[in-house]
Amino acid sequence: MEIWSDVVCPWCYIGKRRFESALRDFEHADDVEVVWRSFELDPTAVSVTERAAGPSDAHARRLAAKFGRPVQEVQRMVAHVDETAAAEGLEFHQDVSVPANTVAAHQLLHLAGERGVQGAVKERLLRAHFTEGEPLGDVDTLVRLAAEAGLDADEARAVLAEDRYLADVRADVAEASALGARGVPFFVVDRRYGVSGAQPAEQFLQVLQRAWAESRPLTLVGDGSADGACGPDGCAI
Template structure:
């Protein structure tokens, strides 16, 4: 949801903006095959009833729908996401990280697919244009594991403990799925600060590798 709001904000900005996705696991200890529902997990984690957890999650689904996302939390399959992160980092080496990230998120939140399952991840990867055999070999090995852990280490160094988290120019941070306008304002602020302000250029002495141009009086 935060990702979609950022994308909507970028569409409103007349400036070239590069987005880089990073790896972050909310619960690295989670198993690959989890039997309990999202509601049961949240109830246990935050000390609330399953009904309260469902009500809170329903609010998230409503917010998601406002930005065009269709979350199916009732059938969502919880799993360890480390291998899904490895796949996104592999896709990055092929220039398809954005597409792979979007496909995995849609598969998880909307299609209730098991994104910890190798066969599922392979099919998703093929859909975005990755080579089946290459993906299968990567998943069967430890490839890209260090790349994922490096991102996680960077997150710890920045003190990041939750997602979504947006870091702009390694200077400004936005936490949570803020309104689109908050992203627009932040991006405009950074762009304005990065602009070079030239003073008295018209009457100055301009020099380059070919010499200096003396201004006319």
């Protein structure tokens, strides 16, 4: 299972929880490998490197300016997303979220993939942004969060200083486009099935079950003889 998403995308966090819910009900969950792929919602975003002073309407105003919508309308949209997140067991505080360019965060996720802690780092970064209001565009903050999730702090800092995985991030973004993704989250199973958006857990479960069934050869029961069967050359007697 490959999942393209961004760490400042609310539906990506909601979709992650819904997929995890489906995975808990999937009888072959232990055989599912999850790989988090990079996607930048706004590659031109400018990071704020300090926490917000406190809850405000700044987040809604930024979105209103970006999409040309009235602030009150955007505030209702944000509230709806927060309520949807709460239904999935998530605690959103978007009124203290901090704008961030996420290319550095995605580089750390590539490192985390090589070190076997990608899922933990992904979860930590999402929670940091949506629940805690951490500035994900700040290097010191990113290194601290990555270390909390299992990465070596010195290695994480070196990766960011060198832009070691920048080409990998760009490759993920390009691949998403090639696969037809127009937004995130975007889930791809065995490079056979694509699921766009934070769909209900039931749909994820159906896709997992179908992909599993199609990936396993039919097991013949019995001695393999053709007794009691018909074929192109006639029927067994």
